[in-house]
Structures are given as C-alpha cells and as structure tokens.
Amino acid sequence: MTIKYGGRNTQLKDETWEILLASANNDFISVLILWYSGVIPKSTYGWMLPHTLEKYLKSYLLKNNVPKKEIKDLRHSLADIWQRYKNISNTSTSKPKLNEAFDQIIQDLSTMDNANFRYSGCVDYSSDQLLYFYIVLSSFIRYLLIGKIKYRLTLYGLNENDFFPMNYEPMSTSYGKIIVHKMLHLALEHATGFTNLGFVNSMDLNEYSISNTAKFEKLDECPICNGTNNLDQSILVKFYRDINPINSLGQKIIL
Ligand SMILES: [Zn+2]
Numbered sequence: 001m002t003i004k005y006g007g008r009n010t011q012l013k014d015e016t017w018e019i020l021l022a023s024a025n026n027d028f029i030s031v032l033i034l035w036y037s038g039v040i041p042k043s044t045y046g047w048m049l050p051h052t053l054e055k056y057l058k059s060y061l062l063k064n065n066v067p068k069k070e071i072k073d074l075r076h077s078l079a080d081i082w083q084r085y086k087n088i089s090n091t092s093t094s095k096p097k098l099n100e101a102f103d104q105i106i107q108d109l110s111t112m113d114n115a116n117f118r119y120s121g122c123v124d125y126s127s128d129q130l131l132y133f134y135i136v137l138s139s140f141i142r143y144l145l146i147g148k149i150k151y152r153l154t155l156y157g158l159n160e161n162d163f164f165p166m167n168y169e170p171m172s173t174s175y176g177k178i179i180v181h182k183m184l185h186l187a188l189e190h191a192t193g194f195t196n197l198g199f200v201n202s203m204d205l206n207e208y209s210i211s212n213t214a215k216f217e218k219l220d221e222c223p224i225c226n227g228t229n230n231l232d233q234s235i236l237v238k239f240y241r242d243i244n245p246i247n248s249l250g251q252k253i254i255l
Contacts, residue, residue: 020059057141109134127195135188
C-alpha cells in the first residue's frame with residue numbers, strides 16, 4: 001500500500017559513514033531540545049541517548065574501514081561497539097578523569113535498551129552529568145569524524161541542514177538553533193550543565209573538558225563570557241532560558 005500521510009517506504013540504502021553521521025546529528029539535536037523542554041528521559045526518548053552514540057561510533061568505524069559485516073555483527077551492543085572503537089582509535093582524550101567518565105556513561109547507557117523502552121520508559125535515574133558527558137562524548141566523536149576546521153566553522157559540527165525542520169527566516173533566529181547553541185556553548189565552552197529544575201552545575205573545567213570540542217567562542221550576552229561579577233544562579237538560568245535575549249540596548253540578539 002502506498003504511504004499517504006507519513007511513514008517509510010524506502011529500502012534501507014547502503015549505509016555510509018556520512019548517512020550515519022547525519023542521522024546521529026538528528027538524534028543529538030532531538031535529545032537536546034527534548035531535555036531543554038523539560039521532557040525527562042524516562043519517556044521513550046531516553047532510548048535516543050544510547051542510540052545517538054551507537055550511530056556516531058558506527059560512523060567512526062565505517063570511516064576507518066572496519067568491514068560492514070563486522071559492524072553488523074556488533075548489533076546494538078553499545079559496550080561492544082565502544083570497545084571496537086577503542087581498539088582502532090588512539091584518540092582518547094588527554095584527561096584521565098574524562099576518559100573514565102566516558103567509559104562510565106557507556107556502561108550506564110548500555111542499561112537502556114530498545115526492548116525496554118518501547119512500552120515503558122525505564123530510566124530510574126538521570127542527572128545533569130548524564131547530559132553533560134553525552135554532549136561531550138557525542139561532540140568529540142563528531143569532531144574526530146569531520147575534523148577541526150569543519151567543526152569550528154559550523155555549530156560544533158552541526159550544519160544548517162541538521163536544523164532544517166526548525167527552519168525560520170533567518171535561520172539564525174530559529175528557536176531550535178538558539179536552544180542547541182546555548183546548551184552547547186555552556187557545556188563545551190564553560191563545562192556547565194543545567195538540571196531541568198533550573199539549577200546550574202559546573203563540572204571541573206580542567207578535568208572534564210577538552211579543547212577539541214570547544215570553539216573558543218564568546219557570546220555577547222553570555223554572563224560567563226562577560227565575566228559578570230557576583231554571578232548567581234538566576235542570571236545564568238535567565239541566559240539559558242531566554243530564547244530571544246535582548247541586549248542592554250534593547251536589541252534582539254541574533255546568535
Ligand atoms: Zn560564554
């Protein structure tokens with residue numbers, strides 16, 4: 001029967017590393033926006049966290065000439081895919097505690113499998129650190145896949161096309177892009193994360209952040225970039241939550 005209102009009617013194309021990367025980027029953006037919206041990962045979307053990493057890692061394996069048959073045999077075991085990635089990659093970060101955290105998040109996310117999620121969410125516990133390490137690890141693999149130049153010329157490796165469904169003229173004022181930009185700026189430039197309750201938690205910048213995934217970007221309206229004195233939670237939360245920030249001259253700030 002022909003699909004009329006939506007669905008899938010194409011045969012799975014030969015997967016390339018680029019197709020997997022685009023699909024991972026799509027999931028990555030979806031997770032960020034749902035998290036920002038306050039949808040807790042106990043919902044079915046929690047499954048997208050391990051699934052995003054599976055796609056980024058499989059894209060990396062494909063790009064590095066691991067045979068497709070071998071990748072297929074890894075099935076959906078995030079732990080096995082991670083181990084295979086570590087076997088062929090000598091690009092662990094220079095931060096031992098961050099490397100340990102990556103191992104831990106793979107272990108944690110491996111407990112969230114597809115079968116459990118389809119009918120009932122099964123995240124017993126999630127923290128802002130979960131989101132933080134998810135962002136850093138996803139961005140690190142994305143950086144390895146596309147290289148420093150493309151990573152820094154784009155939104156931390158994400159392209160305009162990745163935001164197409166949230167299109168708005170001009171694209172820079174698209175709510176989706178503003179949200180993702182702020183979340184990535186705070187995590188990857190300042191090692192800061194937000195809980196859905198509106199609290200700010202900062203990771204240890206020296207131990208848990210890496211220069212690869214930063215762009216060393218300064219945002220005019222970011223209170224941390226501005227070195228605002230007596231920075232309190234409410235100022236940061238306002239910056240985080242304000243999708244259309246206004247500068248001191250009353251002008252709308254375009255990110
Ligand atoms: Zn900043």
